[in-house]
Structure formats: C-alpha cells, structure tokens
Amino acid sequence: MEKFLSFDDIQKSLENRETDCKAIVNYYLENIQTKAHLNAFVEVYKESALEQAAIVDEKISSGKAGKLAGMVIGIKDVLVYMDHESNASSKILKGFKSQFTATAIQKLIDEDAIIIGRLNCDEFGMGSSNENSAHGRVLNAADEERVPGGSSGGSAVAVQANLCTVSLGTDTGGSVRQPAAFTGIVGIKPTYSRVSRWGLIAYASSFDTIGVFSRNVQDNALVMEVMAGPDNFDSTVSRKDVPHYSELLHFDKRAKIAYLTETIESPALQEEIKENTISVLNRLKEEGHQVDEVHFPLLKYVLPTYYILTTAEASSNLSRFDGVKYGYRTPNAHNLESMYKMTRSEGFGEEVKRRIMLGTFVLSASYYDAYFTKAQRVRRLIKEFTENLLTKYDYIIMPTTPTTAFKFGEHNNDPVAMYLEDLFTVQASVSGVPSISIPNGKDKKGLPIGLQIMANSFKEAELYAFAKYLSEQNSNL
Amino acid sequence: MLLALEASIFETNFIEQHEIIKNMLSAEIKDKYELVVGLEVHAQLLTKSKMYATDSTEYGNLPNTHISVLTLGHPGTLPKVNRKAVEFAVKMGLACNSQITRKNIFARKNYFYPDLPKGYQITQDKDPICVGGEVPVSLSDGTKKSIALTRIHMEEDAGKSMHLAGEVDTLVDFNRAGVPLIEIVSEPDIRSSEEAYAYLVEIKKLVRYLDICDGNMEEGSLRCDANISVRIRGEKEYGKKVEVKNMNSFRNVSRAIEYEYERQIELIEKGVEIISETRTFDATTGTTASMRTKEDLNDYRYFPEPDLSPVVVSEEWLESIKVSMPSLPRELHHKFVNEFGLPEYDAGVLTDSKEIALYFEGLCKLTKNYKAASNLMMGPVKSYLNELTLHISDFPISPERLAQLISLIDEGKVNFSVATQKIYPVMLKEREQSPLTIAQNLNLIQESDEGSLLPIIESVLAENEAKVAEYRSGKKGLMGMFMGQVMKKSHGKADPKVATKLLAEILDN
Numbered sequence: 001m002e003k004f005l006s007f008d009d010i011q012k013s014l015e016n017r018e019t020d021c022k023a024i025v026n027y028y029l030e031n032i033q034t035k036a037h038l039n040a041f042v043e044v045y046k047e048s049a050l051e052q053a054a055i056v057d058e059k060i061s062s063g064k065a066g067k068l069a070g071m072v073i074g075i076k077d078v079l080v081y082m083d084h085e086s087n088a089s090s091k092i093l094k095g096f097k098s099q100f101t102a103t104a105i106q107k108l109i110d111e112d113a114i115i116i117g118r119l120n121c122d123e124f125g126m127g128s129s130n131e132n133s134a135h136g137r138v139l140n141a142a143d144e145e146r147v148p149g150g151s152s153g154g155s156a157v158a159v160q161a162n163l164c165t166v167s168l169g170t171d172t173g174g175s176v177r178q179p180a181a182f183t184g185i186v187g188i189k190p191t192y193s194r195v196s197r198w199g200l201i202a203y204a205s206s207f208d209t210i211g212v213f214s215r216n217v218q219d220n221a222l223v224m225e226v227m228a229g230p231d232n233f234d235s236t237v238s239r240k241d242v243p244h245y246s247e248l249l250h251f252d253k254r255a256k257i258a259y260l261t262e263t264i265e266s267p268a269l270q271e272e273i274k275e276n277t278i279s280v281l282n283r284l285k286e287e288g289h290q291v292d293e294v295h296f297p298l299l300k301y302v303l304p305t306y307y308i309l310t311t312a313e314a315s316s317n318l319s320r321f322d323g324v325k326y327g328y329r330t331p332n333a334h335n336l337e338s339m340y341k342m343t344r345s346e347g348f349g350e351e352v353k354r355r356i357m358l359g360t361f362v363l364s365a366s367y368y369d370a371y372f373t374k375a376q377r378v379r380r381l382i383k384e385f386t387e388n389l390l391t392k393y394d395y396i397i398m399p400t401t402p403t404t405a406f407k408f409g410e411h412n413n414d415p416v417a418m419y420l421e422d423l424f425t426v427q428a429s430v431s432g433v434p435s436i437s438i439p440n441g442k443d444k445k446g447l448p449i450g451l452q453i454m455a456n457s458f459k460e461a462e463l464y465a466f467a468k469y470l471s472e473q474n475s476n477l
Numbered sequence: 478m479l480l481a482l483e484a485s486i487f488e489t490n491f492i493e494q495h496e497i498i499k500n501m502l503s504a505e506i507k508d509k510y511e512l513v514v515g516l517e518v519h520a521q522l523l524t525k526s527k528m529y530a531t532d533s534t535e536y537g538n539l540p541n542t543h544i545s546v547l548t549l550g551h552p553g554t555l556p557k558v559n560r561k562a563v564e565f566a567v568k569m570g571l572a573c574n575s576q577i578t579r580k581n582i583f584a585r586k587n588y589f590y591p592d593l594p595k596g597y598q599i600t601q602d603k604d605p606i607c608v609g610g611e612v613p614v615s616l617s618d619g620t621k622k623s624i625a626l627t628r629i630h631m632e633e634d635a636g637k638s639m640h641l642a643g644e645v646d647t648l649v650d651f652n653r654a655g656v657p658l659i660e661i662v663s664e665p666d667i668r669s670s671e672e673a674y675a676y677l678v679e680i681k682k683l684v685r686y687l688d689i690c691d692g693n694m695e696e697g698s699l700r701c702d703a704n705i706s707v708r709i710r711g712e713k714e715y716g717k718k719v720e721v722k723n724m725n726s727f728r729n730v731s732r733a734i735e736y737e738y739e740r741q742i743e744l745i746e747k748g749v750e751i752i753s754e755t756r757t758f759d760a761t762t763g764t765t766a767s768m769r770t771k772e773d774l775n776d777y778r779y780f781p782e783p784d785l786s787p788v789v790v791s792e793e794w795l796e797s798i799k800v801s802m803p804s805l806p807r808e809l810h811h812k813f814v815n816e817f818g819l820p821e822y823d824a825g826v827l828t829d830s831k832e833i834a835l836y837f838e839g840l841c842k843l844t845k846n847y848k849a850a851s852n853l854m855m856g857p858v859k860s861y862l863n864e865l866t867l868h869i870s871d872f873p874i875s876p877e878r879l880a881q882l883i884s885l886i887d888e889g890k891v892n893f894s895v896a897t898q899k900i901y902p903v904m905l906k907e908r909e910q911s912p913l914t915i916a917q918n919l920n921l922i923q924e925s926d927e928g929s930l931l932p933i934i935e936s937v938l939a940e941n942e943a944k945v946a947e948y949r950s951g952k953k954g955l956m957g958m959f960m961g962q963v964m965k966k967s968h969g970k971a972d973p974k975v976a977t978k979l980l981a982e983i984l985d986n
Contacts, residue, residue: 080553088552099546102553201552205783235557235786313783316587319596320550324649340589363587363778372780 003027007165007219010070014060021053021060021070021114028072028116032163038139040157042077043085044117052114059112066111068226071219073108074158074167077118077135078125078201079210081105088201089133090123092347093327102199103234104168104210104227111226116164120154123349124318125170125203127151128178128421129411132351137408140183142447146405149179149421152213156183159213166214166223172203173306174400174425176211177437181400181450184439186220186467187213189425191457192432193238195224196231202317204310207429217438217468221245224460240458248461251469256290257281258393262299263424268402272443277399280440280451283473284397292393298385299427301378303419306426308362308375314352315359321347354415379430386431390456395466398424400437400450428454436467440474502739506746510707512738513715514667515627516730518680519658520690521634521698522565527655528633529556529599529785534657536696540639540650548655550594555784558583562657563606563788565689566631567798569659570607572683572805573626578606579790581631583782588775591649592636600632600660602779606790612663612683613807614675615825624676625664632658659689665704665715670731670738677701677727682806686831694726701730705737707745716741717751721765724758733758736765809834817847826855832869833859836876843880846887853879857897861905874904882912889972890922923972927979930963930971934979937962948984956980 004010004024013019029049032041049072059065080086080098087093105115122132130138130153138153140146141161148157152169156179159167169176171189180187188211195210202208210227214220225245231237259281264274285291323329323343330346333339348356362371389396402423411418428435433454440451451470455463527534530547547554563581570577584602607629615621636654640647661680667673681699684690692699701724706716719737724730736758741751756765804812806828813824828834833854840850858879862869882900885891890913891900903915916922937959938945948955956977963976 086552093552096552098553099551100553198555199553202784233557234555236555236784312780316585316597316778316780319587319589320552320594322589322591322596324591325549325594326551336591360778363780365776365778368778 002162004165005162006216007071007222010165014070021056022050024070025049025053025072025114025116028162028164031161032117035141035161035163038141038144038157038161039136040119040138040154040161040163041074041117042087042089042120042135042154045084045115049114049116056112056114066113067222068108068111068113071108071113071166071223072116072164073113073223074117074119074155074164075105075115076121076152076155076167076169078121078170078203079105079118079168080199080201081115081118084118086118086201087134088124089121089135090321090348090352091134091328092321092344093201094134094347096327098199100199102210103196103231105199107227107229108223113226119152119158119167119169121169122151122153122175123352124201124314125151125172125175125208126314126351126355128174128418129406129408130154130179131408131412132349134349140405142182142184143405143445146407146447147182147410149182149401149405151175151179152187152211153179155213156180156185156187159183159185159215162215166212166219168227169211169213170200170203171209171211171425171429172207172310173429174422176213177400177425177435177450177452178421180213180437181439181452182405182448184442184448184450185213185215186217186436186438186471187211188220188224188436188460188463189428189434190224190228190460191238191434192429193236194228194242194434194458194460196229196234196237198231198233202313204313205317206313207306207310209429217436217464217471218246218249220436221249221460221464221468224464228460238458243461245461245464249465249468251465254289255284255395255466256292256393257284258292258294258389258396260296260299260396260398261293262296263398264293266299266402266423268420268423269399270403270443272441273399273402273404273449276441276449277397277451280470280474281397294389294393296385296427298378298382299423302382302426302430303423305375305378305382306422306430307358307419308371309379309430311355311359312363312372313359315356315363318348318352318356323347351415382427383431386427386433386454387456390433390454390459394455394462396454398452398454399440400424400452404443404445404447404449424452428452433457434460434463436463438467438471438474502742502746507739507742509709510738510742510745511710511712512668512670512734513665513706513708513718514673514734515665515704515718516661516663516667516673516676517702517704518661518663518677519700520569520661520680520684520692522562522657522659522689523691524559524561524565524657526559526561528559528562528631528657530655532655536698538652540648540652543652544654548594548651550596556599556782558785558788559657560788562631563790564794564798565657565687566606566629566659567790567795568687568689568802569661569684570610570629571799571802572687573607573610573612573629573661575607575610575626575629577790577795578604578608580604581606581788581790583631583785583788584779585782586632587778590635590638591647592638592651592654594636594651594654598633598635599782599785601630602781605630612676612679614672614679616671616675622666622672624666624672627662627664629659629661632660634658665706665718670734673703673734674727674731677730679806681727682829682831686803686806688803688831697725700725703730703734703737705734705741706751707738707741716745717753719751719753719765720755722755722757722768725760729758729760732760732763733765736763740765803831804834804838806831806834809838813837813847813851817841817851819847819851823848823851823855826859827851830869836869836872840876840879843876844883844887846883849883849886849893850879852893853883853897853901857901873906873908878904878908878912885912885916889974891916892923892973895921895923895969920968921970923970927975930967930976930979933963933966933971934959934976934983937966938983945984956984959984 129147130150155167155169160183330342605628610626636651681692706718
C-alpha cells in the first residue's frame with residue numbers, strides 16, 4: 001500500500017507515533033529496491049540515511065526537531081554533497097567525491113531533512129529526455145517505454161514513484177518543469193538567484209537554478225522556503241528576505257491572467273494539451289478572474305537565444321574538466337594536447353560535446369557579435385517583455401510542454417526536435433522569473449499533462465498560492 | 478599533493494634560436510627609424526588572500542599548501558571578489574591619475590593550460606577598473622616625459638608548471654593560482670629603451686609607495702611584456718608590433734628592446750616584412766626568438782563572468798581609499814624641492830625609496846638645515862645601508878639623533894667632516910649616546926671661542942714670520958697654509974670660520 005504521499009501525512013504519522021523516521025526511510029528504501037529498474041537512483045545512501053533517521057527520531061522525542069524532520073529527500077547528481085560522489089551523470093567525473101556540500105542541501109539538512117541518495121539526470125543537465133546519462137536512461141513510471149523528461153528525469157521519477165518525499169532538481173531551461181509535467185507532479189524553477197548556486201555543478205551560470213519536485217504544492221513551498229536565501233559563498237544570490245511560502249498559500253483574490261497566443265496556437269502543440277490548457281483558462285474566466293490573450297511575437301527567438309547563451313557559458317564552465325586535477329583522465333595520451341583531447345572526447349557524451357562546440361563557436365572572435373552579443377540583446381528584450389507583462393498581469397499561463405512524454409529514441413536523430421521540447425519553458429529561464437508546472441489532466445494515452453504558471457521575479461509566494469488553488473480545482477474535476 | 482603529468486607532454490624546444498645579428502647597423506640607418514614601445518606590467522598584489530578565494534597568498538611555501546576547492550576549480554565552486562584587491566587597484570589608478578570605473582564587470586578569458594585550474598582566467602575585459610592616466614618619468618639628460626596609460630585591470634594569476642630536471646612528470650603547483658594581479662597597460666608612448674627603463678623604475682616606485690606590491694621583478698611579483706615596433710621617423714602609422722616575453726629584470730627589458738629595434742630595422746632594410754608574433758627573450762644571448770606555440774592562434778573567447786555580480790566602487794568607498802593614500806614620490810619630490818629648497822638631484826635620490834623619503838621627511842621636522850640633512854642621507858646614511866645591504870627600517874640611528882648631529886654642525890661645535898667621519902661611526906654602534914656626548918668623549922668639540930683660539934693663532938704666526946711677511950706683501954694665497962697649521966695645532970677642533978676671521982684680523986692689521 002502506498003504511504004507517505006505527502007509531508008503532511010508523514011508529520012501526522014510521526015505526531016501520532018504511528019511511525020518513526022527509521023520506518024519512513026526503510027519504507028522508501030524498499031520502494032527504491034522494488035522500482036530499481038526505473039533507474040532513478042544512481043546511488044542510495046542507505047546507511048547514512050538510516051543513521052540520520054535515528055538522530056532525527058532522537059530529536060523528535062526530545063522536542064528539538066527542525067521543520068523538515070521526517071522528510072526524505074533525493075538529490076540530483078549535479079548537486080555536490082560532502083564526501084559523496086558527484087558525477088553530473090558524466091564519465092568525466094567518474095569517481096569524483098566532493099569536499100563540500102551545496103548550500104541548498106546544507107540548509108535542508110540543518111532543518112533535519114534526510115538525504116537518501118542521488119538521482120540520475122542528463123549529463124551536466126543537458127537534455128530533455130534523460131537519455132544522455134552515463135548512468136543510463138530513466139524510465140517514466142507512467143509508461144515505462146517513455147522518457148521521464150529531462151534533464152532532472154531521475155528526480156521526477158523518484159517523486160512520481162514515491163521513492164522519496166521530495167527531490168531536488170536543477171532547471172536551466174526547463175529541466176525541472178518539463179519532467180514534472182511528463183511525470184504528473186509539481187515542479188518549480190524559482191527566480192534566478194533566489195537559491196544559492198554554491199555546490200551546483202554549473203551548466204549555464206546565468207540561467208542555472210535549483211528547483212523542487214513534489215507531489216503537492218504545500219511540500220514544494222516548504223522546501224523552497226528553507227532552501228532559498230542569502231549565502232556568503234555565492235556573490236550572485238539575492239539578499240532579499242524569504243517569505244514563509246508554506247504559510248502564505250491561501251488564495252482568494254481576483255487574479256489578472258495573461259496567456260500568449262503564440263503558445264496556445266503553436267503548431268507544435270499536442271491537441272489534448274491545448275484543450276486542457278484552454279479549459280483551465282475558461283474556468284478561471286467563469287470564476288471571475290480576468291483572463292486576457294496577449295501576443296508574444298518574440299516566442300520564436302526564445303529558443304535560439306537560450307541555446308546560444310547557455311552553450312556559450314557551458315563551453316567555458318566545462319573547461320575545467322581536463323583530466324589534470326580530478327575525475328577521468330585518458331590512459332591513452334602521449335602529450336599534453338592529446339591528453340586534453342582524448343580525456344574530453346572519451347569523458348563527455350555526445351550532447352555535451354555538441355553544446356561545447358556550439359558554445360565555443362558562438363564565442364569565437366569572428367562570430368561573437370553575430371551570435372553572442374545579439375543573443376544578449378534579445379535576452380534583454382524577452383526579459384523586459386516578460387517583466388512588463390507580469391507587472392500588468394499577476395500570472396502568465398501556458399502549457400509546460402508541447403507534447404506529453406515521448407518514446408525512447410524518438411528524437412535521437414534530431415537534436416533540434418529535442419530542443420523544441422523546451423519551447424515553452426525557456427521563456428522563464430531567459431527572463432529569470434519563477435515558474436511552476438502542475439498536473440493538468442492526462443492525454444488520450446493516459447500520459448500526464450503539465451500546466452505552467454509564471455509570476456514576476458521573487459513572487460514565489462503568489463505563485464505557490466495560485467498553483468495550489470489551481471491544483472485543488474484540477475484534482476476536483 | 479603534487480599533480481603529475483607525463484613529461485613528454487611538454488614540448489620544451491619551442492624556442493627556435495634566432496640568428497644573432499652580427500653586423501651592427503650603422504648609426505645612420507638606425508637614425509632613420511623610430512622605436513615605438515608599449516609595456517604591459519603585471520603586478521602581484523600584496524593582499525593576504527587570493528583574488529576570488531580565501532586561500533593565503535604567502536610566497537615560498539611547499540607546493541600545493543595554499544589551495545582549496547575554489548583554487549582547484551572543483552565543480553560547484555563560485556568565485557568571490559577580494560575587496561582589498563579592488564582597493565589596491567583603485568590606489569594605483571589614483572596614483573596614476575586614471576579614471577576609476579564605478580561598476581566593475583569581470584570577464585572570462587578562456588584557454589587550456591594545466592596551471593589554469595578552471596580553464597579560464599577571471600579578468601576584466603571591456604570595463605577595466607582604471608581607464609587612462611599617466612606615469613611621469615625623468616631621463617638622465619634631465620628631460621621629463623609623461624607615459625600615458627591605456628588601462629589598469631584586475632585579474633588572477635595562474636599556478637606554476639614545474640619541469641624539474643630528472644623528473645619524468647611535469648608537476649603543477651597551484652599555490653600561486655588565484656593570487657591577485659593588476660595589469661598596467663601603457664600606450665605606445667615609449668621611444669627608447671631608457672624611457673622603458675625609467676617607466677619601469679617609476680612603476681616599481683609607485684607600487685612600493687602604495688604598498689600594494691613588493692615590486693620584485695626577479696621573484697616575479699612584477700612582470701613585464703613589451704610590444705615593440707619600429708617606423709620611419711615622421712611616419713604616422715605604427716609598424717607591425719612584436720610582443721616580447723620572459724624578461725625578468727629591468728635591464729633585460731632594455732636589452733630586449735635594443736635587440737628588437739635592430740632586428741626589426743635590419744629586416745625592413747632587407748625588405749622582409751615584420752610578422753606580428755610573440756617572441757621570447759634569452760638573457761644569456763641577449764636575443765629574442767619566436768615562440769612557436771599555438772598561443773599565437775589563441776582566441777580567448779572573452780565574455781562577461783556570470784558567476785560574479787558587478788563590483789561597485791561607491792563614492793564613500795572611493796573617498797575612504799583617497800584618504801588612505803600615502804604621499805606619492807612626485808608629491809614628496811615637489812615638497813623637497815619647493816619647501817626644502819633642495820636641488821632636483823637630491824630630491825630624486827631621496828624619493829627613490831618610500832622609506833628613505835619618509836625618514837628624510839621625518840628628519841626635516843626636527844631640523845631646518847635641510848641641505849645638511851640631505852647631504853647626510855645621500856652620503857653616510859645611504860652608503861652604510863648599501864654596504865650592509867640594509868633597509869632603512871634597520872638603520873640604527875633615529876631621526877632625532879641625526880637631527881642632533883646636524884645641530885652640532887649648525888652650532889659650530891663640529892664641522893661636517895668631523896661629524897660624518899668621527900662622530901657618525903660611533904653613533905652607529907652606540908645608540909644610547911647623543912652626538913654631543915660622543916663629541917665630548919672624543920674631545921672633538923671645535924674651539925670656536927676667540928679666547929682659546931687666539932694663543933694657537935699667535936703661536937702659528939710666530940713660528941712663520943717669513944711667511945707672514947710674504948702674506949703682508951701681497952701673497953694672500955698663504956692664508957690656506959696658516960689655516961692648515963692652526964687646524965693641526967688645534968687637533969682639528971678649531972672652528973674654521975672663527976679661525977679664518979681671527980687670522981685675517983691679525984694679518985691684515
């Protein structure tokens with residue numbers, strides 16, 4: 001029987017002394033074992049999780065437990081955890097153990113969360129299907145012949161299949177929201193700079209965020225409020241106060257909502273997703289909210305802008321993986337240049353190499369202005385448009401993805417078709433605004449559909465409240 | 478932990494020996510061409526911690542003892558700007574009259590090398606912290622010139638690759654990786670190797686006055702690359718420039734410039750085109766040779782560093798840095814000439830080093846005989862320090878004591894040579910004794926009262942009656958001889974001024 005489907009459940013069971021943390025961890029460990037074929041977990045910290053559970057149980061009985069006591073969390077394999085291996089799902093970091101812990105993880109541990117293991121993902125967070133992983137592909141529990149989405153596919157499936165209470169993912173262009181949509185759960189990308197990036201293995205520094213997967217909005221909000229906030233190790237993180245999101249979930253206002261013609265009318269959009277999105281918009285109208293259609297002519301530039309800028313940053317961020325200091329070094333080289341070339345050729349996967357080459361190209365002297373400079377300008381336009389729109393409207397609503405989960409190998413021969421999976425998620429990434437994906441019914445094949453909601457920067461509290469309101473309506477249908 | 482790389486990885490023979498120019502160019506041909514030089518000086522900043530990490534910057538420790546996850550570029554690490562380094566860069570800019578950039582954006586310079594842990598250097602590209610400015614220099618013939626600066630920017634140092642003899646592996650020491658640097662880039666304003674030398678001396682003086690760099694070129698805390706070209710005199714366009722590296726002393730910078738000047742002229746005279754390239758200087762032969770590395774083709778792919786927020790130099794911060802600025806050499810030079818009335822030469826020598834200048838300035842608060850103070854500093858004090866290679870901070874005589882010595886001279890109790898040759902050597906050893914006590918103990922106080930000098934003078938005149946007659950008949954030159962006798966009889970203690978006066982009075986009556 002499925003248990004512990006929400007942190008609320010867990011807390012109630014703990015309060016009633018029906019269970020303890022050790023039992024909760026054991027329950028998840030058993031699930032992980034039963035569902036091992038999904039390949040969500042790369043490594044399970046069985047012993048340390050049980051040890052930590054015992055400590056938290058002790059704290060609970062002495063009344064000193066933190067606010068995440070009883071919560072069991074899985075972490076994406078791009079977040080470092082001291083003395084534990086971190087590979088970013090890449091051969092190039094094989095055997096690499098971090099000497100420090102990511103700030104986001106440390107803040108959760110400080111509130112007595114239990115870290116149960118690390119989760120599979122696309123290599124360095126690059127991918128939309130979790131097929132680009134040195135640890136192998138992850139199966140979508142809704143249909144095991146289909147992808148879970150990416151890049152945080154393992155993190156999504158771990159929550160979908162109830163292998164942990166919540167999980168951490170990272171979202172650079174949709175890597176939390178898209179797999180959340182494909183697996184029928186809640187996933188947030190917070191405002192850029194809301195959560196410290198210290199300990200996040202960088203893909204594209206000016207886009208990377210740490211997000212949360214959960215089965216409900218309440219749990220998501222709680223984890224985010226613990227994780228967000230200032231950090232001395234990250235000079236780019238916001239110093240703004242973090243509201244108690246989990247206590248601000250009540251929604252009773254008349255909202256102003258925009259939807260973008262170009263998303264709803266996109267030829268790439270799957271029919272059932274379009275229908276479900278429109279029906280939400282209609283329902284909101286009926287309930288007295290203001291719902292307006294807005295044109296977003298820049299939509300067609302969003303993906304190219306995103307891919308130019310993120311690959312440029314990635315080509316530089318991944319330079320450190322050169323075989324000199326740590327991780328994989330080729331055994332076959334005879335001089336410095338061949339060591340570099342072979343280490344990197346053998347250590348990185350195809351998609352990562354493609355993006356490094358693309359990024360190196362757009363930064364090269366002869367093409368810099370044509371690509372990088374221009375993309376930076378377009379980014380500013382998209383950001384301005386989005387922020388302006390979000391001062392006139394409280395929320396922008398759109399589908400999270402153009403399609404539901406596709407089959408393994410479906411896009412393998414066409415990287416551009418794969419990039420189109422991010423069509424709707426990259427706008428928030430390029431603009432830096434927060435965005436959440438919540439379940440919005442299923443398609444004819446029974447595959448989950450996601451609904452995406454965006455709010456203005458640092459409006460996570462408003463975003464969570466509205467997402468909870470919509471989720472409750474959706475589940476009542 | 479030493480990191481090993483296979484030795485054969487490094488191809489050491491990329492220095493192709495250049496043929497030494499055998500035939501000296503005629504002065505006539507040389508004169509047709511003008512030398513154009515711009516210098517890029519890297520100064521290692523004297524901060525306690527690194528540019529973007531908290532590791533120590535201390536020099537001379539065991540390899541890889543000042544490293545952390547940040548210095549090694551471990552995944553998940555993020556840089557953080559050392560504000561002290563920013564302050565030091567601003568100080569240098571203020572000292573050179575540069576414009577200070579308020580919003581400082583950092584940039585990544587991408588290239589692969591084993592001593593560069595992240596695969597990129599965090600530097601500044603389009604928005605250097607200091608824009609423009611100038612460095613005034615004085616040349617040996619007395620001409621003054623101002624060398625304009627293009628910019629000064631902040632960046633981090635790389636580690637050190639060590640190709641040790643007998644080692645199979647190449648080793649990398651990351652202690653230096655991340656140490657803060659400023660790069661001072663001059664305009665191509667330099668027209669001779671002497672100007673280049675004078676410019677470097679000035680830069681070194683400035684960084685030492687500001688206490689931001691120890692200015693030691695041999696140890697690498699000051700490094701210089703030269704961009705050298707030649708053109709026909711009167712030509713407006715610059716010639717193709719050659720960048721010369723690996724000159725580890727000011728003298729070698731001069732030598733490299735001289736060599737390049739001749740090499741380039743010779744090539745042009747032969748009708749061979751100069752290629753823009755990077756060349757390395759060989760101190761043993763005094764020549765430069767092309768560095769056939771791939772670096773020539775490097776495209777550094779600069780772009781704004783997304784891991785650092787811009788560092789803003791606020792009005793308050795800038796003011797507090799201005800307030801903390803020490804006196805600069807040119808300010809002290811001006812003061813020494815205009816307030817103390819010293820010759821330009823003296824002011825130049827005295828402001829050579831900050832510590833000497835400050836000692837001298839302190840001394841001049843205690844005496845008004847500035848010229849005597851200057852003579853003491855430039856003569857006996859400097860030669861004592863030079864002889865023992867001591868620093869002025871180790872000088873055993875306090876400004877107070879030195880001022881007392883000057884007073885003895887001023888009061889006519891001893892003359893300058895007695896003061897420097899007899900009293901000063903004792904002062905160096907006997908810190909407790911005042912110059913007056915020393916002079917008294919050694920019985921060196923000058924006889925300056927007429928009562929005690931008169932008998933000596935009279936006896937000298939009595940012993941030299943014939944000479945006195947000669948003097949009186951017009952041989953005035955004999956005065957020196959009488960004075961010599963008086964000094965001899967008084968064992969050097971006679972005050973020359975008083976003795977001369979008395980002698981003249983007696984002889985001329």
